[in-house]
Amino acid sequence: MARYTGPVCRICRREGLKLYLKGDRCYSDKCGIGRRNYAPGQHGQNNKKLTNHGIQLREKQKVRKYYGVLEGQFHEYFNMAEKMSGKAGDNLLKLLELRFDNVIYRLGFASSRPEARQLVVHGHFTVNGKKADIPSMVLSAGDVIEIKEKSQSSAKFKELIENHKKTAPQWLQVDPDNFTGRVIAEPAKEDIEIPIEEHLIVEWYSK
Structure with missing residues (x-):
């Protein structure tokens, strides 16, 4: 697809x-x-x-499009979430929030998730000092993200950081002066910008 x-x-x-x-x-x-x-x-x-089936489908599609994930990728994340300890729905949201492109957006280093995905693919960032250009990579608490030195001087990143309208969620820490960010904890559902009924997604995949 x-x-x-x-x-x-x-x-x-x-x-x-x-x-x-x-x-x-x-x-x-x-x-x-x-x-x-x-x-x-x-x-x-x-x-x-909508029928119950339709409601479940729309919830899945809403979350999938919100994070910009293809159908096959989304199903893989759900399978990963089921194998983790805890509730599958909560685990799914954590995995999606910890996607590299989403973290870049949430730190304010991009104005949207599609833009964050493009910037990641173009190699503007490092994670823990190493090159990172895979948007779907799932980060962990303690990971440090930095805009590459040669990219820090670009007008694009300076404008993004100066004019950023959002505040980073509590599970992230951002240092705009040094062009760095850090994952300091696991994300909570309360930090997500839109309302999500993850139990409907679990019901969809549990048929």
């Missing part, structure tokens, strides 16, 4: 809430869901009642 490359505002409208896929645009009056708060398409304004 190929990655979606169409208008991302349609994704937010389909799920009925902001998924923060367009960076600064999501915080402005130009936000697509703010202007047209209904699903895209000819029948988007029809209020169709």
